[in-house]
Amino acid sequence: MGTQLGPHTRDPEPGTTLGPEPRPRPPGGRGALLTMRRRRALLPWALLTPALVVIGLLLLFPLARIVWLSFREYGLRELVSGESAFVGAANYLTLLTDPxxxxxxxxxxxxxxxxxxxxxxxxxxxxxxxxxxxxxxxxxxxxxxxxxxxxxxxxxxxxxxxxxxxxxxxxxxxxxxxxxxxxxxxxxxxxxxxxxxxxxxxxxxxxxxxxxxxxxxxxxxxxxxxxxxxxxxxxxxxxxxxxxxxxxxxxxxxxxxxxxxxxxxxxxxxxxxxxxxxxxxxxxxxxxxxxxxxxxxxxxxxxxxxxxxxxxxxxxxxxxxxxxxxxxxxxxxx
Structure with a gap:
């Protein structure tokens, strides 16, 4: 079957084919297209956010707490009083010099x-x-x-x-x-x-x-x-x-x-x-x-x-x- 052309459409030149029709652009032009792409890129992170929050609470917070303790003098007295002194890298120096x-x-x-x-x-x-x-x-x-x-x-x-x-x-x-x-x-x-x-x-x-x-x-x-x-x-x-x-x-x-x-x-x-x-x-x-x-x-x-x-x-x-x-x-x- 041949391609039907409108009354104001010229016949294609011999040996040429009609290409696919261009995709319609979303309303708003290029800005809307970029917004749509950003939403698609952020969608996986939005779905992973609850799991990342749980992992952060269960793993990252204890790890940060341990790093914080490693720079302080924290013994039984400090555990009871809740106050501790910052000693810098003294704990690491003591550790690395311990045979x-x-x-x-x-x-x-x-x-x-x-x-x-x-x-x-x-x-x-x-x-x-x-x-x-x-x-x-x-x-x-x-x-x-x-x-x-x-x-x-x-x-x-x-x-x-x-x-x-x-x-x-x-x-x-x-x-x-x-x-x-x-x-x-x-x-x-x-x-x-x-x-x-x-x-x-x-x-x-x-x-x-x-x-x-x-x-x-x-x-x-x-x-x-x-x-x-x-x-x-x-x-x-x-x-x-x-x-x-x-x-x-x-x-x-x-x-x-x-x-x-x-x-x-x-x-x-x-x-x-x-x-x-x-x-x-x-x-x-x-x-x-x-x-x-x-x-x-x-x-x-x-x-x-x-x-x-x-x-x-x-x-x-x-x-x-x-x-x-x-x-x-x-x-x-x-």
């Missing part, structure tokens, strides 16, 4: 977090690879079982591991006594710094690997089979297929679980504090999180305890920023 920070608390925090994060990621990834080979019904049953460990509260899990490594009546102690490896009186695993954090690592990895396994499994199910089939035809082994095919596709997934695991393991508290010796100030077992609590509530030095908490927050922020920058830089180079 206990570098020899014990910082070393325990960083070394424990590195070992726990690596162990959690490796075990979680291996479990995810195993789950990806199972049938759907069997996979659901196994996932339901391992999620029990993730859902278990940290306090309950810590007491279970304390019972397993009890000095005299623990499962490990009884097995070693029966084998003649230790004396009948048992062995205090919690008195040795290495064994203490070994038990804490088992506790944290046991509670954290299900999250990594389920998250990585969700990513594995999105990897196209054609990529693995092509790599298998080219003669690539299991490790090469994982490293050159699976890992590049799941890089964002591993970034998320690594950052979250790092944050969780750097600020571990209950798994250290509840174990024998984990709540004693000046011992060789404290990390930064527990040390901040002990200095604040056992020694009534809330200013120095707040300074330790701020240092831990800055350490977490620095580790997260560095890891994300390295990750994004690798993506840009590809």
């Amino acid at each position: 206990y920070l570098w020899r014990v608390a910082m070393f325990n925090t960083v070394a424990f977090a590195l070992v726990a994060v690596v162990a959690t990621l490796v075990l979680g990834t291996l479990v995810a690879l195993l789950l990806s080979t199972l049938r759907p019904v069997t996979r659901v049953a196994v996932v339901s079982c391992i999620m029990v460990a993730w859902a278990m509260p940290a306090v309950s899990g810590t007491y279970v591991w304390m019972w397993i490594f009890d000095v005299e009546n623990g499962v490990v102690a009884r097995a070693l006594m029966a084998a003649g490896a230790i004396d009948p009186g048992g062995y205090n695993w919690f008195a040795d710094r290495l064994f203490f954090y070994g038990i804490a690592t088992l506790n944290v990895v046991h509670g954290g690997f299900p999250f990594v396994a389920v998250t990585v499994l969700a990513g594995l199910l999105t990897v196209p089979r054609e990529l693995h089939e092509a790599a298998l035809i080219d003669g690539a082994g299991a490790w090469k297929r994982f490293w050159h095919v699976t890992f590049p596709v799941l890089r964002p997934v591993f970034a998320v679980v690594t950052v979250l695991s790092t944050i969780w393991d750097f600020k571990v508290f209950a798994q250290i504090y509840l174990m024998p010796g984990g709540d004693v100030g000046g011992s060789q077992m404290l990390n930064l999180g527990v040390w901040a609590y002990v200095r604040s509530f056992s020694h009534n030095d809330y200013g120095l305890g707040s300074a330790i908490a701020v240092l831990l927050s800055l350490l977490l922020l620095g580790v997260t920023v560095v890891y994300l920058r390295v990750l994004f830089r690798e993506d840009e180079l590809r």
Whole structure:
């Protein structure tokens, strides 16, 4: 059918086509168009405002309060009177010049977090690879079982591991006594710094690997089979297929679980504090999180305890920023 033209419209030139009619501009011209665009840009922020207000009240205000306390002399007397003196960076100078920070608390925090994060990621990834080979019904049953460990509260899990490594009546102690490896009186695993954090690592990895396994499994199910089939035809082994095919596709997934695991393991508290010796100030077992609590509530030095908490927050922020920058830089180079 031809295009019908009005009585005052000329016929188009041969070889030309009629373009689409221009969109009608909103009333008010360019100013109204800019206003409409601004409203559209502000709409997401308006929808997020209630959640941001709640986050600000629950997170930002306590954080600001801790930073404020870290610059003041705040002990039991100041807590009762409500008045405190501004001391500037004195708490931070005391903290940074304390040998206990570098020899014990910082070393325990960083070394424990590195070992726990690596162990959690490796075990979680291996479990995810195993789950990806199972049938759907069997996979659901196994996932339901391992999620029990993730859902278990940290306090309950810590007491279970304390019972397993009890000095005299623990499962490990009884097995070693029966084998003649230790004396009948048992062995205090919690008195040795290495064994203490070994038990804490088992506790944290046991509670954290299900999250990594389920998250990585969700990513594995999105990897196209054609990529693995092509790599298998080219003669690539299991490790090469994982490293050159699976890992590049799941890089964002591993970034998320690594950052979250790092944050969780750097600020571990209950798994250290509840174990024998984990709540004693000046011992060789404290990390930064527990040390901040002990200095604040056992020694009534809330200013120095707040300074330790701020240092831990800055350490977490620095580790997260560095890891994300390295990750994004690798993506840009590809």
